[in-house]
Amino acid sequence: MAESLHARYMAASDAWRAHRKDCEPCTFPDTGRHCPDGAPLWERLVRLQNAYLTHLRNH
Numbered sequence: 001m002a003e004s005l006h007a008r009y010m011a012a013s014d015a016w017r018a019h020r021k022d023c024e025p026c027t028f029p030d031t032g033r034h035c036p037d038g039a040p041l042w043e044r045l046v047r048l049q050n051a052y053l054t055h056l057r058n059h
C-alpha cells in the first residue's frame, strides 16, 4: 500500500518536474498561475504529497 502511494507520488513528481523544466510560468509560479497543462500536474503532486506525508505521520 505504502509503496504504491509512494510510487504514485514519485511518478507525479517526475511528471511535474518534466513539465516544469520546459515551462516558464510553472517554473516561476510566484509571478502568476500555473499554465493549463501544468495546473493539474501540480494539483496531483500536492494531493499525493499530502497523502504520503499523512501516511508517514500515521505510521
Ligand SMILES: [Zn+2]
Pocket: 019, 020, 023, 024, 025, 026, 034, 035, 036, 037, 038, 039
Ligand atoms: Zn506549465
